[in-house]
Amino acid sequence: MPVLTYSQALNEALREEMQADPRVFLMGEDIGHHGGVFRVTKDLIDTFGPERVRDTPISESAFVGLGIGSAMAGMRPVVELLFMDFALVAADQIVNQAAKMRYMSGGTLSVPMVIRAQQGGGRGNGAQHSQSFESWFAQIPGLITIAPSTPADAKGLLKSAIRAGNPVMFIEHKLLYSTKGEVPEGEHIVPIGKADVKRVGRDITIVSYSRTLLFALEAAEQLSRQGIEAEVIDLRTIEPLDMDTILESIRGTVRLLVVHESHTNCGLGAEIIARVYEQAPDTLITPARRLGAKHVPIPVAEALEDAVLPQVADIVKAVEEMM
Amino acid sequence: MPLSPNRLPDAYRQMLVIRKFEEAIRDLYMGGKIRGSFHPCVGQEASAVGACWALQKDDYMTCTYRGHGQALAKGLSVRAAMAEMLGKATGCSKGKGGSMHFTDPSVGLLGANAIVAAGLPLATGAALASQLQKQDHVALTFFGEGAVNQGVFFETLNLAVVWKLPVIFVCENNHYSEMTVSHETTSNSETYKRGESFGMPAVVVDGNDVEAMYAAVEAAAERARSGGGPTYIEAMTYRLWGHMMGDPEGYRAKEEVARAREVEPIVRLGKRLKELGYSQSDLDTLNAEAEAIIADALQFAQNSPAPKPAEAFTDVFA
Structure with missing residues (x-):
């Protein structure tokens, strides 16, 4: 079985899901030619082009909101926040919009969207770049919250998250990206909600x-x-x-x-x-x-x-x- | 193509349906039959009808909590809207959304919103989906002039222009942000200039003139569909009732409201129809038809069952 880093495993999941489903597209800061600050989207723009790997301005509220709107209109956006701390900038769109849209519409709308970001400390990034928010997210009905620890789980859970048909907070950790592990090739799915x-x-x-x-x-x-x-x-x-x-x-x-x-x-x-x-x-x-x-x-x-x-x-x- | 004069009687009836819907809700609210808040759109019917009628049924739209008229004009069933107000299982959101969250994706309505300016990125995202899917749907988002000081307003206008998205920003300027005179808290209250500053075409329209609204939105939709990107439309109108039920309206003089009543959209369209040769009796007939639509919706809603408590636990996830 190939040994990949956590970043490479996530990259593989994105690549496979984008190949399999034309509705899947990516938005975020520096994710295009730069390949993401943590290299998760490396080279994807070469395969899928700037239409599906979209560099955004530093406007978290707007591009998370655009993700939600596009999801309601049939797309499957995967939105990257540079740091999970920035989810607070887009908190209205995540908490008041994405999480509640299906419920408030009586089940007529859905928001099949993944928001990915790394969080956590251990790197000296300071108080606004080191927080961990999963307990907050878990308090919001309508959000699925995922936090894988290994490259194999990262790949399998990201694929499940993209297919989940619901808003998912996909939590990575800045100090896991370079960790390595065996990762099954191709269709490797880890079910959501299973420890x-x-x-x-x-x-x-x-x-x-x-x-x-x-x-x-x-x-x-x-x-x-x-x-x-x-x-x-x-x-x-x-x-x-x-x-x-x-x-x-x-x-x-x-x-x-x-x-x-x-x-x-x-x-x-x-x-x-x-x-x-x-x-x-x-x-x-x-x-x-x-x-x-x-x-x-x-x-x-x-x-x-x-x-x-x-x-x-x-x-x-x-x-x-x-x- | 301008709104055909042949359709003006229909527009008049539609505007009366909206007006009578709000009047019915007011009566129900005063009678204690409506839970939560109610933000009436009385006086703003022309911008809703003119804008929505210039769109296709499958074009997308988001609106605000003052959006009953916008939702009905886009095609939301009057029965489903009334039932939603009364918290019935037959409501457009099965009683889970209420007054501020009218939704019906079958007519492109991606939800009213209770957060000021939050609908702008949602509609713009739907426009992005249309662009990515190589479809020719456009998206329109209604907001009030009270929304133009929210951060996400600026963020969204920027992205819409940068990505040349098929979206139409319709600012209904009714002069009041909740209970505050808007120009007192806004650095330059000509909001179209904010749209213009991002490099998109921006126009000011008489929002109480249904034909003018139709023409402006139709031009914007045509531009959007042909790849020309977003347009900003500032529709000048006036909120004849308060921000919400119970608003003491201490921020404006009664005379100001009385003057506004003379030029409100339904009065104006009535005059226009008479100029076109319609009689008072024709207008009375349209009025009676609108009344019948509301009476039917009321009866439907009142006879509908309340949702079962177990329904509270469905529709959280797809």
Whole structure:
């Protein structure tokens, strides 16, 4: 199986879907001849031309809105935001328009559109270029939210997102683009709403996604050397949430830790743990825990950013305390 | 081709349907039968009818929360609109959208919008779809002059020109942004100049003259269809009622409204029809026909069932 970077896997998904479906087209800043700041759209303009790989002005509200309008009129736009932080500039179009259009129209309109962007910290990009918004998006009825951690999942989920027929927030991570992995060629589809057990273990379930999923796997390796076997679940899709996979896992491990890079406060960890106590109240033998960013804006200096964002050592320590 | 004089009686009836629709909603609202807000378009019927009648049925349109008339003029069923206002299962959005979200893609209506200026990029996106699909649909977006200070207004005008999209921007200038006199909060209240500054043709039209509106939109649509890109039309009109039900209208004098009533679109078209030789009895007949259409819609809506509670959980996703 070919080994690709996360960027190359996304590029392959876009290329295949554009070849298969003439309705699919791309819009975003610097995505044409420049190929995207993170190279995800590299060379696509050579194959598909500037009509279908459209460089936009720096006008997030307008080009997200144009995406929605074109989707309602039969196209399948994939809109790239340079940084997910800029989704806030287009928040009206995403939240008030895209997410609600089908509902407000009584099902007569639909918005088959993907908004892709990278998010997260770890690179010193500062407070306006390092945020993680999946908990916000998951609070909006009408949006599907996806956050793959591996190149294979990135390809398979992007293809599913483009075909989903609904507005999808497709969350990439700036520090995953150069990671490598085996990626199936051609028709490789990962279903939306299905988590994946990335490591099997008996002692504790660690639920994560996106870049912190890799941290969880690394922590599991270290814990294994102490004789603690962690099961690591990659959510892959944030909304709809695959609770079945989580519940099945904790019935065996009876311990749960949720790890994410977005802020802990009102974050996905709180949601998952609340659902666990509602749906399987007597399963856990030790209180569930969550790890996320501390409640400050994301700083630039490495020593500061590392103190704010969850690290591998934090995961190891939390698990040790729970055993 | 200008709007044929033969169609003016139909336009008169259509404008009366819109007026009577709003009057019926007012009565229902006062009787506590309408939930939420109601933003009447009374006085702005000519721009709605003139503009929409210059389009094809499958041309796209977005409108505003003051858009009942625009939606009806584009072809939304009066019954479905009335039922939507009363929150009935037979409403155009099954009771989920209400007054500010009239939608009917079968007549190109991609939704009214409750966010000021949000419909501009949506219509422009539909125009982009038409261009990409090599079809000759155009898109028209209605907005008020209150929308011209929103960021997305400027962003969208720019993109429409840069990509030469087949879109028509129709600003209904009714002089009031909600409860504020527009020129007091707008640096240059001749909004067409904003369209012009992006390099698109921009015209000012008497928005209370249905024939003038038709001609302006028809020319813009023809230009758009032949690859000439967007046009900006500023339709000068007047909002005869308040921003919404319950607006005390402290921002304007009663005399100003009284003067506006003398030149409002239905009065004007009535005079024009008489000049063309129609009698008062002809006008009365058109009026009675409009009344019958509204009475039928009211009866349909009132006799329609409320949506079942389970319906609240459908139509979130395709």
